[in-house]
Amino acid sequence: AQSVSQHNHHVILSEAASLELGCNYSYGGTVNLFWYVQYPGQHLQLLLKYFSGDPLVKGIKGFEAEFIKSKFSFNLRKPSVQWSDTAEYFCAVTAGGNNRLAFGKGNQVVVIP
Amino acid sequence: DAGVIQSPRHEVTEMGQEVTLRCKPISGHDYLFWYRQTMMRGLELLIYFNNNVPIDDSGMPEDRFSAKMPNASFSTLKIQPSEPRDSAVYFCASSVWDRETYGYTFGSGTRLTVV
Numbered sequence: 143a144q145s146v147s148q149h150n151h152h153v154i155l156s157e158a159a160s161l162e163l164g165c166n167y168s169y170g171g172t173v174n175l176f177w178y179v180q181y182p183g184q185h186l187q188l189l190l191k192y193f194s195g196d197p198l199v200k201g202i203k204g205f206e207a208e209f210i211k212s213k214f215s216f217n218l219r220k221p222s223v224q225w226s227d228t229a230e231y232f233c234a235v236t237a238g239g240n241n242r243l244a245f246g247k248g249n250q251v252v253v254i255p
Numbered sequence: 256d257a258g259v260i261q262s263p264r265h266e267v268t269e270m271g272q273e274v275t276l277r278c279k280p281i282s283g284h285d286y287l288f289w290y291r292q293t294m295m296r297g298l299e300l301l302i303y304f305n306n307n308v309p310i311d312d313s314g315m316p317e318d319r320f321s322a323k324m325p326n327a328s329f330s331t332l333k334i335q336p337s338e339p340r341d342s343a344v345y346f347c348a349s350s351v352w353d354r355e356t357y358g359y360t361f362g363s364g365t366r367l368t369v370v
Binding site for chain 1: 297300352
């Protein structure tokens, strides 16, 4: 079964700083990759997804992610964060034509005004 | 579309009681998933259904947990008897297996507290 690793579980940064969250997965075949965001007290919402094509994916709220197949990575980035980006971010993977979504442990991001 | 609807939003129950969580998926979605979220273990997939049929229940913690999907618009997750370690947020999600529109839609969750 596929697994997903997210590092630096807790991230604290100031407004306007750049954010990068790492995500690595373990599966050698075709994968579909996702980033979800969970704002405090809310449910998970899809930020962006990658199925095929351009490995640089742009999502909502100024987020983007880059799929690097050779590194089994799908890192999330935002050039300039806002206080409203305070949330937990989850990387997730489906693999092998399977619709089962495997989540990483999440990154808790706190943006200080 | 109202999205994935879960009820109740909050549930507080005493240890040993039966708890039933409910989920209404998005109309037309043929997959339904139950996840449990805790601080210690993050998001864990408990069980998922395709066209109302359970496909993988390997994540169900033990026999105290059971899930059903009697029709395409309704699913339940039952815990009997409940224990304090079952306290968590339980999310239901639905999806279609379509590359263009694919993406899970999550419900707002049920926060379960077992005292």
